[in-house]
Amino acid sequence: MAHNHGHSHDHQHHHHGGSNIKVAFLLNLGFTILEFVGGFWINSVAVMSDALHDLGDSLSLGLAWYFEKLSKKGSDRNFSYGYKRFSLLGAVVNSVILLVGSFIILSEAIPRIWNPEPVNAAGMIGFAVLGILVNGAAVLRLKGENSINERVVRLHLLEDVLGWIAVLVGGVILYFFNWPFIDPLLSVGITLFVLYNVVKNLRQSLKILLQGTPPHINLDEVQQRILALPDVQSIHDLHIWTMDGTYNVLTLHAVIAENLPLQETEKIKQQIREMMADLAVQHVTVELEVPGYACEHEACTNP
Incomplete structure (x- = not known):
């Protein structure tokens, strides 16, 4: 959905990029802190894995905001090509942080599939609804931004919305049925999804850093x-x-x-x-x- 706006809005929106990213960053960071506390409190690894996902986004939003501002600088004596590459650096740093976090979450969630712990289902539903609202708002703020950095960030946020929808469904199932293994299963699913996209983005960023030929040019x-x-x-x-x-x-x-x-x-x-x-x-x-x-x-x- 976000992509069809990319071309038509690109020119008017570009100078807002930084401020939109800033709002999305502050929204996400506040919410991420709340989630880690909440996930721990209601004992849900699915909420924790989404919190990690959101932490990754907060970091990437913060880095994107900083690097986006930097990449708008023209060329100078230190960087004769300007600062465009810095946003790429942001994408790589963020990918590495998400990789590490994903492995930590998996090491916590996988053993729980066999030894599930009781989860506060109502709390899980509450967080999921809040997650959908916060990330949905952030996605809307970034609609029409078009640098690779902004696209990566928007993709992250859209995935977060999907992740929270999964948590919501899991919470509802847990509310009506006593199937505590649903929580770690969800967590593993969400984390593998995060990993898949991180690897894809990392490959894309590294190809650019290694001066590969752009994919659309033959x-x-x-x-x-x-x-x-x-x-x-x-x-x-x-x-x-x-x-x-x-x-x-x-x-x-x-x-x-x-x-x-x-x-x-x-x-x-x-x-x-x-x-x-x-x-x-x-x-x-x-x-x-x-x-x-x-x-x-x-x-x-x-x-």
Whole structure:
């Protein structure tokens, strides 16, 4: 549901990103503290595992808020590309915290499946309703934000809503039937779901950090498009990577026909830039060479 807003609202909302994240962060942090106390009090590992989930979100919201503010800074002497990568760092730090927390919860919940403990079902229902309201409110605040960081956070919060719906169902079952094993089972289910998404997000973030090619860009297609230009004879040293999952960078060397007037060479560069803009590449650096003078650089010998 959140995704169809991503494109239409993106431009108007972007400058609110920080303040929306801030509100969602404060909401979540307050609620997380309440949950840990409550989960302990009503003796429910399902509420505790959702509390962990929410703690992860609070951390990621806090980090996202901080890094989002930082990533809006332009380039300076220390970071010539600007601070876009910092939001990525937030996503990685948060993923690691959630991984550790998930294993702690699993080590607590799995033994309880065989030795279940009594749980306060009414308390569980109360927390679940509160959880759905708080996380639902936070999701609505972040609707339409579109950086990878904000998407990750919004995904977390949506999962929290689903997690709390599961806890609510579990609480209702426990209220009417004496099946205490439902609580740890729910806890394991929720935690495995958290783990699955953490691993997925971590892989995505690490690929960006390792300067992998953005998934929506096909290098062969880029090459074919550029080689289709009449004056381009060959290209080499083509690299595409992404700063933060949304801002993409391309560099390449193109060999062009000899004796082309300067205006023509500028036109070729412009054509390449426009072509790449269609593929959502925002930063393009083109070096033009003539046959016989193609660069001797070791990197250039590897197409």
